[in-house]
Amino acid sequence: MTTPTTEIIGILGGMGPAATADFYAKLVATTPGSSDQDHLRTVIWSDPTIPDRTEALLGDGPDPTPWLLDGSRVLRQAGATVIAIPCNTAHAFVPRIEEHVGLPIVHMIGEAARHLSTMSPRIHTAGLLATTGTVRAGLYQEWLDRFGIRLVLPEGASQDREVMTAIRAVKAGTGDDTTTALLVRAAQRLTEQGAQAVIAGCTEIPLGLPAEAVDVPVIDPALVLAQALVRRATTEGSTPQDE
Amino acid sequence: MTTPTTEIIGILGGMGPAATADFYAKLVATTPGSSDQDHLRTVIWSDPTIPDRTEALLGDGPDPTPWLLDGSRVLRQAGATVIAIPCNTAHAFVPRIEEHVGLPIVHMIGEAARHLSTMSPRIHTAGLLATTGTVRAGLYQEWLDRFGIRLVLPEGASQDREVMTAIRAVKAGTGDDTTTALLVRAAQRLTEQGAQAVIAGCTEIPLGLPAEAVDVPVIDPALVLAQALVRRATTEGSTPQDE
The missing domain is CATH 3.40.50.1860 (Rossmann fold)
Known part of the structure; x- marks a missing residue:
């Protein structure tokens, strides 16, 4: 300081x-x-x-x-x-x-979007792992739009059965290897949709998803x-x- | 609840x-x-x-x-x-x-002393890893006395060169394997003095000393x-x- x-x-x-x-x-x-x-x-x-x-x-x-x-x-x-x-x-x-x-x-979320916009190599498409509430409210959509970054989301079954199941397990203190596997799989699906970075867009997600388990950078807002x-x-x- | x-x-x-x-x-x-x-x-x-x-x-x-x-x-x-x-x-x-x-x-400290007094097998002698301030103020001495538990302390060189060095490293965010080794050695000296449990009596110590690295129970107040x-x-x- x-x-x-x-x-x-x-x-x-x-x-x-x-x-x-x-x-x-x-x-x-x-x-x-x-x-x-x-x-x-x-x-x-x-x-x-x-x-x-x-x-x-x-x-x-x-x-x-x-x-x-x-x-x-x-x-x-x-x-x-x-x-x-x-x-x-x-x-x-x-x-x-x-x-x-x-x-x-x-x-x-504004800070996370700004951070994504400054990454090198440049991120054109980012994937989001977040609660259904965050997804539906369009919070990341709105901010990534401002920085010209395309957002890809888990399809419905992955959102419900993988992402929300994992978030609830971390909140309940029962997060384990299964929880991590769910999040890794959901992250992989996003990279298959073109995500060059994955946003760990719920504060519980970094507690269950080690960044090194994903092929692209994981951003922790x-x-x-x-x-x-x-x-x-x-x-x-x-x-x-x-x- | x-x-x-x-x-x-x-x-x-x-x-x-x-x-x-x-x-x-x-x-x-x-x-x-x-x-x-x-x-x-x-x-x-x-x-x-x-x-x-x-x-x-x-x-x-x-x-x-x-x-x-x-x-x-x-x-x-x-x-x-x-x-x-x-x-x-x-x-x-x-x-x-x-x-x-x-x-x-x-x-x-009162809660830690009470916890030690309820352990099984019964603890007659406990060792203390703490700041020089805590040691000099006699905080654990006073409370363990009430429960009939004898306290053993690091001798002066171990207190200064091992315990305080490790605490300062954790506070500075530079704790590493060397820090852990210092604390493990200080804990071993206490068990050699008869400690049947070691009190991690500074909140920084559990951040540098894994309980499994010590032969006797490590109490985290x-x-x-x-x-x-x-x-x-x-x-x-x-x-x-x-x-």
Whole structure:
């Protein structure tokens, strides 16, 4: 870190809790520094009781927006200067909360799309492993379109039987070799559709899919978000767009 | 989890930040449940800028007490109903803060001592790998005395050159096989002094010392603390002593 920072990272977490712990570990590992005191002050609100985001998007469950607003308020009162949400699906609700939280939100999906657009060799087609909620909400579609990257998705059976089964297993703490095999197979199907990179577009997926098990680069949006937060904090409040 | 809980876990962290991430991961892994919504609401204040606890205890640095009080206030305002401090050395400052925080603190070192006293076969002698601050403050000595367990410590050179070197490497993110070898050697010296169990008494140590590398059981006080919090939350506010 070149200069001390006044930034306090607010993590709106709990979606799920294991992914929140993993995200904070990534933020710490990404921060340069050789002693505790070089690291970023961080406040984490982890409310796993927030209603399931995919169920809400599919019309099967309550709207998590009030929980997201409550959590944002806790983070702001605790002194957070920026908010990060390490849950891809929850980004479908960002337009409903961003006007009300009074703090900048570093957008994980926007950062992931920007990261893909800077990769070399150039990525023309990316594949997505994500919850059905994230897929249906078109979150990656919208952002990759802006960068001229084509998105390929698992066909319906692969989405339900491979991707969602694996995500639920990681959330339940029962992820194992079978879970990994499901995700590897789903990733392979995406590369067969032309994907030159695979987006691990649910924070549970990197916990079940080792990057080295896939033939093309696997992009972890949570890691990209952690890197964006560190860049932002260490350049003292400049926005990601300025860099 | 048998009943829904109103408990909100407050984690006073950042000492160091990697250990805080690891502690939260342990808390999540320890919590029974098969979906996000079964997990405990948690708020984490992670301020790595807090002055070094060992330096303060050795008279070489500022007193971290004001930072601990500030962090406790943030957690209370965020709705925490109980506080956990996943840093052994910081427990030297618990007597200075506990009257002021207005919330129960589940004492990691007390829980670790109690856990040791319940092990079978019975532990008569335990060894301690911890910071020089924790050792000098006599934190484990005091609690193990209450349970009639003898404590053995690394002699001075092993404490400085093995244990503290390894802890600093983990904090700096440069922990590697050499770090592990230092800790394994220090643990072996303790077993040669009669230790029937080794306490990984600094939250950085389990990150560098695989339990299977030591001939006797390695007790991870952070894991014991996580288990105590889950028991407390799932039995709805009963104190650990009641169980």
